[in-house]
Amino acid sequence: MSLPQVVTDPAKLPILFQDALNAGDVDAVLALFAPEAGMRTVTGEHLVGADALRAEIGGTVAARGRLTNVPRLTLFGADTALLVTDWTMEIDGPDGERIAPTGSTANIARRGPDGGWRFALLNPRGTA
Incomplete structure (x- = not known):
């Protein structure tokens, strides 16, 4: 999968994330994050930095995650x-059964010096 060199519209980030994840392209997903970005997982764990994000995204890809994002507000x-x-995430559960949890995110993106927008913080649990 190929991402645009610079994402000039922050509203495009959720669909770019969805498409990269669904393609199983961990590197393309990580390219959408700012350096030292953070993420709260659906289980409530707070992750910071590329290594932690790579492990989380890689685990989702390994579990055959299939994400559907519907942007609501930017x-x-x-x-x-x-x-x-x-969002809806179809994924293999711990017992191997396919599950499809849903939720709403409250994510923050920042515009970098190159004019490109990247995620600074993802919170798939929204305000919960």
């Missing part, structure tokens, strides 16, 4: 954006 100003997205 607000931005001062080089920061709030992205609210509804």
Whole structure:
């Protein structure tokens, strides 16, 4: 999968994330994150940095994760954006059975010096 060199519209990040994850392209997913970005997992664990994100995303790919994102709201100003997205993740559960949890994210993206937008913080549990 090939990502645009620079993501100039923060509203495109959720679909780019979805497409890269569904393609099983961990590197393309990680390219959407700012350096030292963080993520709260659906289990509530807080991860920071490329190594932790790679392990989490790699685990999702290994479990045959299939993500559907439906962007709901994008607000931005001062080089920061709030992205609210509804999601469904089809994935192999711990017992091997296919499950499909859903939720809403509250994610933050930042515009970098190159003008490109990248995720700074993902929270798939939204405000919970």
